[in-house]
Amino acid sequence: MDQVTIKDVAREAEVSPSTVSRVISDSSQISCETKEKVRTVMDRLGYHPNAIARSLVNQRCNSIGLVMSRPTDRALANPFFTDMIQGIAASTQQENFSLMLTSADSYESETREALNLVKKRQVEGLILMASRISGDLINTLVRENYPFVLVGRSREHSDIPRVDNNNIRAVKDAMIKLIAKGYSNIAFLSGPKDFVVCQDRLQGYREALVEAGLAYRPELVSYAEFSYEAGLKEAHDLFIRSRRQIDLVFCADDLLALGALRAVETRGLKVPEDIGVIGFNDTPAASLVNPGLTTVRIPIKEMGKRAAQMLISVIEDHNYQGEEVIIPTEIIWRNSVRDDQL
Amino acid sequence: MDQVTIKDVAREAEVSPSTVSRVISDSSQISCETKEKVRTVMDRLGYHPNAIARSLVNQRCNSIGLVMSRPTDRALANPFFTDMIQGIAASTQQENFSLMLTSADSYESETREALNLVKKRQVEGLILMASRISGDLINTLVRENYPFVLVGRSREHSDIPRVDNNNIRAVKDAMIKLIAKGYSNIAFLSGPKDFVVCQDRLQGYREALVEAGLAYRPELVSYAEFSYEAGLKEAHDLFIRSRRQIDLVFCADDLLALGALRAVETRGLKVPEDIGVIGFNDTPAASLVNPGLTTVRIPIKEMGKRAAQMLISVIEDHNYQGEEVIIPTEIIWRNSVRDDQL
DNA sequence: TTGTAGGCGTTATCAT
DNA sequence: ATGATAACGCCTACAA
Numbered sequence: 001m002d003q004v005t006i007k008d009v010a011r012e013a014e015v016s017p018s019t020v021s022r023v024i025s026d027s028s029q030i031s032c033e034t035k036e037k038v039r040t041v042m043d044r045l046g047y048h049p050n051a052i053a054r055s056l057v058n059q060r061c062n063s064i065g066l067v068m069s070r071p072t073d074r075a076l077a078n079p080f081f082t083d084m085i086q087g088i089a090a091s092t093q094q095e096n097f098s099l100m101l102t103s104a105d106s107y108e109s110e111t112r113e114a115l116n117l118v119k120k121r122q123v124e125g126l127i128l129m130a131s132r133i134s135g136d137l138i139n140t141l142v143r144e145n146y147p148f149v150l151v152g153r154s155r156e157h158s159d160i161p162r163v164d165n166n167n168i169r170a171v172k173d174a175m176i177k178l179i180a181k182g183y184s185n186i187a188f189l190s191g192p193k194d195f196v197v198c199q200d201r202l203q204g205y206r207e208a209l210v211e212a213g214l215a216y217r218p219e220l221v222s223y224a225e226f227s228y229e230a231g232l233k234e235a236h237d238l239f240i241r242s243r244r245q246i247d248l249v250f251c252a253d254d255l256l257a258l259g260a261l262r263a264v265e266t267r268g269l270k271v272p273e274d275i276g277v278i279g280f281n282d283t284p285a286a287s288l289v290n291p292g293l294t295t296v297r298i299p300i301k302e303m304g305k306r307a308a309q310m311l312i313s314v315i316e317d318h319n320y321q322g323e324e325v326i327i328p329t330e331i332i333w334r335n336s337v338r339d340d341q342l
Numbered sequence: 343m344d345q346v347t348i349k350d351v352a353r354e355a356e357v358s359p360s361t362v363s364r365v366i367s368d369s370s371q372i373s374c375e376t377k378e379k380v381r382t383v384m385d386r387l388g389y390h391p392n393a394i395a396r397s398l399v400n401q402r403c404n405s406i407g408l409v410m411s412r413p414t415d416r417a418l419a420n421p422f423f424t425d426m427i428q429g430i431a432a433s434t435q436q437e438n439f440s441l442m443l444t445s446a447d448s449y450e451s452e453t454r455e456a457l458n459l460v461k462k463r464q465v466e467g468l469i470l471m472a473s474r475i476s477g478d479l480i481n482t483l484v485r486e487n488y489p490f491v492l493v494g495r496s497r498e499h500s501d502i503p504r505v506d507n508n509n510i511r512a513v514k515d516a517m518i519k520l521i522a523k524g525y526s527n528i529a530f531l532s533g534p535k536d537f538v539v540c541q542d543r544l545q546g547y548r549e550a551l552v553e554a555g556l557a558y559r560p561e562l563v564s565y566a567e568f569s570y571e572a573g574l575k576e577a578h579d580l581f582i583r584s585r586r587q588i589d590l591v592f593c594a595d596d597l598l599a600l601g602a603l604r605a606v607e608t609r610g611l612k613v614p615e616d617i618g619v620i621g622f623n624d625t626p627a628a629s630l631v632n633p634g635l636t637t638v639r640i641p642i643k644e645m646g647k648r649a650a651q652m653l654i655s656v657i658e659d660h661n662y663q664g665e666e667v668i669i670p671t672e673i674i675w676r677n678s679v680r681d682d683q684l
Numbered sequence: 685t686t687g688t689a690g691g692c693g694t695t696a697t698c699a700t
Numbered sequence: 701a702t703g704a705t706a707a708c709g710c711c712t713a714c715a716a
C-alpha cells in the first residue's frame with residue numbers, strides 16, 4: 001500500500017540508505033552478512049525499488065514507445081499489428097524494457113502524442129510503423145536525435161534505421177512465377193495510394209510485366225482501403241472496367257484478396273479456374289476460406305522482434321546508429337491460383 | 343537533445359524556477375506578462391516538462407498496465423485482443439493516461455511482471471484479461487490494495503471490479519432460440535476446461551437443455567484449444583462418437599466453429615442443411631467464410647473502453663471502489679444455421 | 685505576485 | 701566495508 005522506501009529499509013536494518021542501495025545493485029564491496037541482513041529486512045518490509053525515482057537519477061527509463069501511424073482502430077483491425085506487437089513485446093521483455101502504446105484518433109494528434117512521449121522523457125525511443133508516416137515526425141526525430149526505428153520504409157528518407165521486407169522484389173518474384181504459370185492478364189488491386197507499401201508493391205507488379213514483355217495497363221490497377229468490403233467493391237469495378245479480360249487479381253493485402261475472392265464468386269465465376277487471386281500477409285483467414293488464398297507471407301512477428309532489438313541497441317550503444325534490415329518473404333501456395341504450368 | 347529544465351527556462355526568463363513551474367500549471371497567481379514572458383522562453387528553448395520528475399513528486403505516473411499472457415493470447419487468438427486494446431487505448435488517451443503492455447512467454451513470468459509493474463510504481467493500476475488468471479495475482483492485488491479491473495470473471499473471487507458479458511445467459515439464450523428452430527441434438531465444442539468463459543458457456547448450454555426438457559449428454563461435449571485445427575479435429579471426433587446423431591454444433595469460439603464448419607464439409611455433409619454450426623466472438627473471418635458463420639457477438643472494444651475508464655476512476659476517486667459491469671451480447675444470424683422455424 | 689527551501693526515492697561521489 | 705552528501709527535475713508550503 002504505502003510505499004516502502006530505501007530509508008525504511010535502512011532504518012530497520014540499521015545501516016545507511018547508501019548501503020541498501022548497494023545491496024540492491026549487488027555491489028561487490030558490501031559484506032555478505034550485511035547483504036543478508038538487508039535483504040531479510042527488504043523481504044520483511046516488502047520493499048520494491050521505485051522505478052520512477054530510479055529513472056530520474058539514471059536518466060534512463062528503460063521503455064520504448066510503439067507508434068502506429070494510422071488512427072489506431074483502423075490500424076489494429078489488421079492482424080498485421082497484432083503480430084507486430086507480439087514480436088516487439090517479446091524483445092522488450094527479454095531486454096527488460098517496458099513497452100508503451102501510443103494511439104490517437106487522428107493522425108495529427110498521434111504524431112503529437114508520440115513526440116511528447118520522447119520529449120517528456122517517458123520513453124527512450126520509438127518504433128514507427130511506417131505506412132504513411134509524414135516526413136515531419138521523422139524529421140523531428142532525426143533533428144533532435146531521438147532514437148527510433150522504422151518498420152517499413154519512408155519515401156523521403158533513406159539511411160534510416162529500419163526493418164522491412166522488400167515489397168518490390170516480393171511482388172515481382174511472385175508475378176514472375178504467376179506469369180510462368182500462364183497468367184497474362186493480371187490486374188492489381190492496391191491499397192491506399194499514399195501507403196509506401198502499396199507504391200512499392202505496385203512497382204513490383206510493373207517491373208515484372210515489363211520484364212516479361214507484357215503491357216502495363218493502368219486501367220487494370222485499382223485503389224481501395226485495406227478492407228474486405230473495399231476489396232469486394234473494387235474487384236467488381238475492375239471486372240466491369242476490363243470487361244472480364246482478367247485472369248488474375250494481385251492484391252496488395254489479404255483483406256482485399258478475400259473481398260476479391262468473394263467478388264469473383266458472386267459473379268458466378270470460379271477461383272482459380274476462371275480467375276486467380278493472390279494476396280499479401282498470410283492473414284489467418286487466408287487458410288480458412290475456400291479455396292485457400294495464395295498469399296505472400298511476411299514474418300511479421302520476426303520483424304517486430306528485430307525492430308525492438310535494434311532500437312534498444314541504438315539506445316544503449318552510442319556507437320551504433322542502427323541499420324537497414326530486410327527480412328525475406330515467402331509465397332504460400334494455396335488454391336486460389338491455378339497450379340498448372342504453362 | 344540535452345534536456346532543457348525548468349532552471350534553464352527560469353534563468354533565461356529571469357524569474358525563479360517556481361515561477362516557471364507555476365506557469366506550467368497555469369497558476370492563477372501569476373501575472374499575465376510573466377506568463378507570456380516565460381512561455382516565450384519555453385518555446386524558444388524547446389522546453390518540455392520531464393514526466394518522470396513530475397511523477398516522482400506527484401506520486402502519480404498516470405499510466406496503467408494491460409496484462410495479456412502469451413499463453414492466453416495464443417488461446418484466444420488475435421481479434422479479441424486487438425479489439426480489446428483498441429477500446430482500452432481509446433479511454434486512456436482520452437483520460438491522458440499512458441498504456442503499458444506486459445507480455446511474457448510463461449504464465450508465471452507474466453504474473454511476476456505484472457506485479458512488479460505496480461510494485462515498482464511504474465503503473466498505477468492493471469487491467470487483467472481473466473481467462474485463467476490464478477487467484478494468486480488477484481489475491482495479491484486485493485491484499486496490497488492495488489487498483490485493478492478484471493475483464494471477464496474469476497471463479498474464486500466475487501465482488502471484484504470487472505467488465506464482462508454474461509456468457510451463461512448468452513449461450514442459454516442462443517440455445518433456446520436454436521431449439522425453437524427445431525434443433526434437438528446439439529453438441530457443444532468447448533475451449534480449454536480451465537477457462538472460466540468455457541465453463542460458463544458450457545453451463546449455459548446445460549441449463550438451456552434442461553429447461554427445454556432435453557437430455558444433457560456428456561458424450562456430446564468436447565474440449566479443444568481455441569484454434570481452427572483443434573476445432574477441425576474435435577468436430578470429427580464428435581461426429582464419430584455420436585454416430586452422426588448431431589444436428590448442431592455449438593462452439594465456444596469462432597475459430598473452433600470455423601474448424602467445425604470445415605469438418606462437416608469434408609465429411610460430405612452440408613451446412614446448414616445437415617448440420618448447423620454456431621460460434622462466439624464474431625471474428626472477422628466469420629463473415630468471410632461460406633456459409634457465413636452465425637455467432638454470438640461481444641462488443642469487445644466497448645468492454646475495453648469501460649474497463650479502462652473504470653480503472654482510471656478507481657485510481658483517481660478514492661471513494662469509488664469499482665463495480666461489476668455486464669455488457670450485453672447479440673446473436674449475428676448468418677447462414678450456418680437453418681432459418682426455418684419449427 | 686514572486687522567490688526560497690525542502691523533499692519525492694534513488695544513485696554516485698566523496699569521505700572515513 | 702560503510703556513511704554522509706549532493707544531485708536528478710519538479711512541486712509546494714512558507715516567506716517576502
